[in-house]
Amino acid sequence: MKFLISSLALLFAGAAMAQISDEPNSSNCDGTTYSQKNIDDAATAALNYYANGQTVGKDGYPHQYKDYEGFDFSCSSPYLEFPILTSGTYDGGSPGADRVVIGSISSDETSAQYCALITHDGESGNSFGECTDS
Numbered sequence: 246m247k248f249l250i251s252s253l254a255l256l257f258a259g260a261a262m263a264q265i266s267d268e269p270n271s272s273n274c275d276g277t278t279y280s281q282k283n284i285d286d287a288a289t290a291a292l293n294y295y296a297n298g299q300t301v302g303k304d305g306y307p308h309q310y311k312d313y314e315g316f317d318f319s320c321s322s323p324y325l326e327f328p329i330l331t332s333g334t335y336d337g338g339s340p341g342a343d344r345v346v347i348g349s350i351s352s353d354e355t356s357a358q359y360c361a362l363i364t365h366d367g368e369s370g371n372s373f374g375e376c377t378d379s
């Protein structure tokens with residue numbers, strides 16, 4: 246019981262640590278709308294995995310996003326990309342077409358800035374387009 250309580254305390258402490266700033270109210274990726282909660286879930290998971298040195302899925306998310314498209318983000322590189330879902334949090338399997346990108350990661354890895362949602366939908370080859378925030 247004591248172990249369970251201290252594990253839960255750690256879990257909550259870990260979850261509360263990651264802070265993502267500048268998230269929009271919602272974002273539309275070629276017809277799929279993500280809520281601020283969807284965005285926060287994905288961005289927070291990305292930062293927590295990064296801070297713990299862990300990745301999920303065969304493509305190892307979160308991983309660095311190199312911005313080959315040359316987007317003009319208001320956050321600073323290095324950027325991390327992580328799959329975003331309309332329900333739940335990505336934990337392996339097919340990553341779908343849409344990603345959250347975070348940057349301006351603090352040196353203690355507890356906070357980061359939202360950069361954008363990007364999508365493969367409506368784009369050619371492997372390139373990304375920017376989703377529309379609102």
Ligand SMILES: *[C@@H]1O[C@H](CO)[C@@H](O)[C@H](O)[C@H]1NC(C)=O
Pocket residue numbers: 269270378379
């Ligand atoms: C989010 O909603 C608030 C309140 O309606 C609004 O002031 C703000 O501009 C919205 N953010 C974006 C990115 O549109």
